[in-house]
Amino acid sequence: MKQESLLQVKGLSVDFSTKAGNVRVLNQLDLHLLPGEALGIVGESGCGKSMTALSIMRLVPVPPGNIATGQILLNGTDVLQLTESEMEDIRGNEISMIFQEPMTSLNPVFTIGTQVSENIRRHQSKNSAQAKEKTLQMLEAVGIPAPKQRINQYPHELSGGMRQRIMIAMALSCQPSVLIADEPTTALDVTIQAQIFELLRQIQAEMGTSVILITHDMSVIAEFADRVAVMYAGRKIEEGLVRDIIDNPRHPYTQGLINCVPVLKTDPGTERVELNEIPGVVPSMAQLGTGCSFAPRCHKAIDRCYEEVPPEVTVGENHCASCWRVGEIA
Amino acid sequence: MKTFLVGLNRTIYSLVLLLAVIVLNFILVHIAPGDAVTAMIGDMGGATPELVAKLRADYGLDQSLFTQLHTHIWKMMRGDFGLSFTHRVPVRDLILDHLPATILLVTTAFFLALITGTILGIIAAQKPKSLVSHVVTVLSLSGFAAPIFWTGLMLLIVFAYLLPLFPASGMKTPGFQGTGLEAIVDVLKHLVLPAITLASVYIAVYSRLARASMLDVLGSDYIRTARSKGLSRRVVVYKHALKNGILPVVTMAGLQFSQLIAGAVVVETVFSWPGIGQLAFNAILRRDHPLLLGILFFSTLMVVVANLITDSSYRILDPRIR
Amino acid sequence: MSNREKTDAAVRPDRPLAELWHMFFANKAAVLGLVLWLLVITTAVFGLTIHPGDPFAMVGAPMTPPGEEFLLGTDYLGRDVLTGIIHGASVTLAIGFSATVCTAIIGVTIGVLAGYYGRWVDNLLMRVTEFFQVLPPMLFVMVLISLFTPSIYLIVLAIAVVSWTGMARLARAEFLKIKEMEYVKAERAMGARNASIMAKVILPNALPPLIVAIALNVGTAILFEAALSFLGLGDPNAFSWGYMIGSSREYIWDSWWTITFPGFAIFLTVLGVSLVGDGLNDALNPKLREL
Numbered sequence: 053m054k055q056e057s058l059l060q061v062k063g064l065s066v067d068f069s070t071k072a073g074n075v076r077v078l079n080q081l082d083l084h085l086l087p088g089e090a091l092g093i094v095g096e097s098g099c100g101k102s103m104t105a106l107s108i109m110r111l112v113p114v115p116p117g118n119i120a121t122g123q124i125l126l127n128g129t130d131v132l133q134l135t136e137s138e139m140e141d142i143r144g145n146e147i148s149m150i151f152q153e154p155m156t157s158l159n160p161v162f163t164i165g166t167q168v169s170e171n172i173r174r175h176q177s178k179n180s181a182q183a184k185e186k187t188l189q190m191l192e193a194v195g196i197p198a199p200k201q202r203i204n205q206y207p208h209e210l211s212g213g214m215r216q217r218i219m220i221a222m223a224l225s226c227q228p229s230v231l232i233a234d235e236p237t238t239a240l241d242v243t244i245q246a247q248i249f250e251l252l253r254q255i256q257a258e259m260g261t262s263v264i265l266i267t268h269d270m271s272v273i274a275e276f277a278d279r280v281a282v283m284y285a286g287r288k289i290e291e292g293l294v295r296d297i298i299d300n301p302r303h304p305y306t307q308g309l310i311n312c313v314p315v316l317k318t319d320p321g322t323e324r325v326e327l328n329e330i331p332g333v334v335p336s337m338a339q340l341g342t343g344c345s346f347a348p349r350c351h352k353a354i355d356r357c358y359e360e361v362p363p364e365v366t367v368g369e370n371h372c373a374s375c376w377r378v379g380e381i382a
Numbered sequence: 383m384k385t386f387l388v389g390l391n392r393t394i395y396s397l398v399l400l401l402a403v404i405v406l407n408f409i410l411v412h413i414a415p416g417d418a419v420t421a422m423i424g425d426m427g428g429a430t431p432e433l434v435a436k437l438r439a440d441y442g443l444d445q446s447l448f449t450q451l452h453t454h455i456w457k458m459m460r461g462d463f464g465l466s467f468t469h470r471v472p473v474r475d476l477i478l479d480h481l482p483a484t485i486l487l488v489t490t491a492f493f494l495a496l497i498t499g500t501i502l503g504i505i506a507a508q509k510p511k512s513l514v515s516h517v518v519t520v521l522s523l524s525g526f527a528a529p530i531f532w533t534g535l536m537l538l539i540v541f542a543y544l545l546p547l548f549p550a551s552g553m554k555t556p557g558f559q560g561t562g563l564e565a566i567v568d569v570l571k572h573l574v575l576p577a578i579t580l581a582s583v584y585i586a587v588y589s590r591l592a593r594a595s596m597l598d599v600l601g602s603d604y605i606r607t608a609r610s611k612g613l614s615r616r617v618v619v620y621k622h623a624l625k626n627g628i629l630p631v632v633t634m635a636g637l638q639f640s641q642l643i644a645g646a647v648v649v650e651t652v653f654s655w656p657g658i659g660q661l662a663f664n665a666i667l668r669r670d671h672p673l674l675l676g677i678l679f680f681s682t683l684m685v686v687v688a689n690l691i692t693d694s695s696y697r698i699l700d701p702r703i704r
Numbered sequence: 705m706s707n708r709e710k711t712d713a714a715v716r717p718d719r720p721l722a723e724l725w726h727m728f729f730a731n732k733a734a735v736l737g738l739v740l741w742l743l744v745i746t747t748a749v750f751g752l753t754i755h756p757g758d759p760f761a762m763v764g765a766p767m768t769p770p771g772e773e774f775l776l777g778t779d780y781l782g783r784d785v786l787t788g789i790i791h792g793a794s795v796t797l798a799i800g801f802s803a804t805v806c807t808a809i810i811g812v813t814i815g816v817l818a819g820y821y822g823r824w825v826d827n828l829l830m831r832v833t834e835f836f837q838v839l840p841p842m843l844f845v846m847v848l849i850s851l852f853t854p855s856i857y858l859i860v861l862a863i864a865v866v867s868w869t870g871m872a873r874l875a876r877a878e879f880l881k882i883k884e885m886e887y888v889k890a891e892r893a894m895g896a897r898n899a900s901i902m903a904k905v906i907l908p909n910a911l912p913p914l915i916v917a918i919a920l921n922v923g924t925a926i927l928f929e930a931a932l933s934f935l936g937l938g939d940p941n942a943f944s945w946g947y948m949i950g951s952s953r954e955y956i957w958d959s960w961w962t963i964t965f966p967g968f969a970i971f972l973t974v975l976g977v978s979l980v981g982d983g984l985n986d987a988l989n990p991k992l993r994e995l
């Protein structure tokens with residue numbers, strides 16, 4: 053299956069200048085997104101997954117951030133080369149994003165209606181009546197009850213779940229080809245989480261939008277994504293179809309992540325699955341040594357792991373991993 | 383309905399504050415050494431005990447304190463602030479004559495400071511390490527550190543003496559007969575230096591505050607959302623950020639209104655601006671207590687009214703506390 | 705963003721006093737402020753030994769411009785401006801500091817009581833605070849001075865009476881915040897008395913912002929005293945900078961120096977206070993840096 057990628061990230065490296073010096077937060081990242089698919093990016097906090105999203109949106113604050121190398125191709129055009137105003141035409145139109153914190157991601161002093169229709173009027177030549185009509189449609193589509201009343205309300209009058217629905221309505225109002233969802237349900241209740249994913253799935257099916265879902269939760273990936281990229285300390289360390297990764301993880305870190313999920317394989321016959329955790333903490337990006345950055349926490353690490361960064365190895369169809377012992381781990 | 387109740391509540395509270403000022407006036411007059419009659423006798427150069435007793439009875443000073451307070455409050459509520467010792471006219475009329483000049487000066491300076499300060503703050507916040515940002519920092523530090531009367535005098539030396547661009551004192555050119563537009567221009571010319579002087583302190587305060595608050599707002603999640611919608615930098619800053627960023631400035635402006643009026647008192651004496659500040663200055667030199675207390679009451683009234691206005695504009699700006 | 709937090713935590717172990725000094729002295733503006741301050745204090749303490757003289761004494765021809773004979777010139781009564789400035793330094797500092805001490809005592813006490821006891825105490829004290837906040841400070845002080853006999857004590861007290869509200873609000877806010885902390889609740893659970901919790905547990909933790917406010921208040925108090933003396937409402941026996949400007953303002957067109965130099969002295973002193981205050985703020989409350 054050789055399909056043309058909609059979005060392609062090639063060799064992306066991002067630096068941040070801090071008081072402790074220059075820190076590389078993304079290192080030679082390669083990703084691709086096919087039309088209509090849902091790509092998951094998973095990793096612990098601080099691994100660079102949000103930075104990836106911000107880089108694609110070109111919303112990395114510069115300075116202190118700086119995109120050092122790489123390309124981000126949208127339909128073959130490198131968005132990193134576009135002028136700011138060309139990029140503005142793409143944001144919210146071709147690529148949209150929803151954020152982790154629905155409580156703070158909406159502007160508290162403007163009404164819901166203003167904030168949603170603003171996106172529509174920015175990218176589509178519609179008068180205010182048409183934009184309002186479209187806004188109402190979008191609110192209805194994301195399951196907001198009584199949209200006619202809602203558009204005159206302010207964010208603080210709505211619940212977290214409702215606000216996230218508003219964010220989704222806003223992000224999808226111009227039928228973007230790519231939707232980036234950065235931990236869209238982390239701040240919400242479990243029941244609301246399920247509703248939001250249901251909504252995303254339904255919209256994705258209806259509109260054919262490609263989705264990049266960023267999360268720390270492997271079970272969310274298992275439920276929602278087609279393909280997954282696992283990130284650790286600014287690098288992608290494994291990538292493949294969700295099924296393959298879950299059944300046959302090849303990187304010790306991915307294995308650890310999967311073991312963290314309590315109920316992935318619930319077989320009534322077997323004894324209770326033990327809840328595991330990966331020992332240690334994510335290293336500060338400022339203190340990375342040479343070699344594999346996961347080595348200090350890895351129970352399979354050998355000397356070589358501390359010396360050289362492992363290259364990416366193809367381990368199956370559409371499945372690759374970066375580990376020196378990938379051959380021995382199955 | 384809720385808005386109305388909140389408004390009513392604030393208004394009643396303001397009235398209570400004003401009542402408290404009246405009571406404070408009464409208390410101050412009574413704990414101060416001597417009373418109105420002593421002062422009058424001092425002016426007359428002595429009097430017989432009979433006359434003193436008669437005067438005391440006339441002024442109600444032989445009544446119980448409670449009765450006196452009661453009378454005092456009633457008189458003040460009816461707008462009777464007594465007679466000025468020195469001018470021999472009702473205090474109320476004197477103050478009402480001078481009030482417009484003060485209101486003109488204070489509101490001009492206030493809006494000048496609010497607008498200039500906010501604009502400077504916004505510019506500085508967008509590029510925190512730039513030259514403009516440093517200029518704003520220096521300006522706000524100097525504006526705060528320079529005594530207001532000195533700023534006024536320095537402006538006088540430069541813009542009224544070395545470069546005679548503006549008149550040095552008063553509100554109208556003496557003997558000026560023009561009317562209509564000409565008269566307005568004449569007043570405006572006189573207004574420039576006092577207004578800039580009074581505004582200088584608050585430009586410093588507001589620009590610093592606006593800078594900090596805009597820096598804070600520009601780093602917030604909803605600004606990132608606005609940017610992710612493809613809005614231009616200009617729309618993001620002047621629409622999405624400004625309406626949030628100005629809130630702390632409005633709060634501060636409300637809190638500082640009493641200081642602004644106090645500043646006007648000093649500025650008016652520097653520029654001989656014929657407002658209540660100058661009136662107060664002359665009243666204090668002549669120990670004209672009724673006039674001074676009346677001015678204290680009216681200036682507090684101005685602060686209270688200004689606070690009500692700031693309060694409602696805050697409610698318009700921020701839906702969360704509506 | 706998470707990166708920044710990490711690095712921040714890395715450079716900020718337990719922030720002992722040495723760390724604080726280090727941060728303060730790394731701040732060029734704060735050091736400049738400190739230098740200005742040392743200059744003013746040195747002038748106040750040693751000035752008259754180096755350049756002795758009675759500020760009220762006529763020493764030369766009236767309105768001699770600055771030059772060889774008199775470095776900063778003389779005023780309309782032939783009084784030496786430089787002597788006046790040196791003399792004014794101690795008057796200004798004395799009033800600035802004592803007014804600030806009074807302000808802090810009134811403000812912190814009221815704020816602490818309101819914040820700690822809450823309920824009706826808070827309600828009452830905050831209404832009183834709001835009342836004082838709507839009184840225009842200069843006019844209120846004018847009323848006080850005209851009703852009572854002006855003296856240096858009355859002036860210090862009057863400045864404090866109109867300046868304490870900000871400090872009270874700050875202390876109240878800090879106490880409200882800190883009294884809900886676990887360690888305070890623990891103290892209370894162990895049966896510590898209110899007074900001891902306030903003084904020994906909460907106050908030390910509320911100090912950083914209060915110290916900054918107190919430092920900045922010295923500047924406001926100096927400005928206030930200057931304005932009063934300028935209006936001729938100060939203590940007539942104290943030769944302060946504000947008095948110098950006020951007494952010479954009729955002669956502004958003939959002798960600019962009698963107004964410019966004392967004003968500049970006030971400016972530099974207050975600037976020094978602000979810079980030191982900002983520096984302390986940055987060092988003590990690192991979260992607020994860049995603001």
